[in-house]
Amino acid sequence: MYRNPRAGKVAGVCAGVADYFSVDAWLVRLGMVLGLVFFFPATIIAYIVLAVVLKPQPQGLYESNEEEVFWRSVTTRPDQTLAGLRAKFRDLDREIGAMESAVASREFDLRRQFKDLEK
Missing domain, CATH: 1.20.5 (Single alpha-helices involved in coiled-coils or other helix-helix interfaces)
Incomplete structure (x- = not known):
């Protein structure tokens, strides 16, 4: 699991989580906003911790689209x-x-x- 600062809005945490779970980034961002509304301190702390702990996604992580599809299927199924x-x-x-x-x-x-x- 990586942060994806290139596709992210702030630190790329939501984009990285979305990539990892193979969901749209807007769904994770929506969950983040809902978390901010209902659980503000816990959500902020979790986001900051993830922004510090997660490494940024390296350039050229996958050699081809087929390889990316394979590794994403491994993590989800x-x-x-x-x-x-x-x-x-x-x-x-x-x-x-x-x-x-x-x-x-x-x-x-x-x-x-x-x-x-x-x-």
């Missing part, structure tokens, strides 16, 4: 991300098994021997 990764690894394992069986087959060895004879 870790169980679905884990299931997706398991399925990908299962598919990769099947493909590797198919390649191993093709390379270890007698037909592959026979074709290699014919290619060696042609040279």
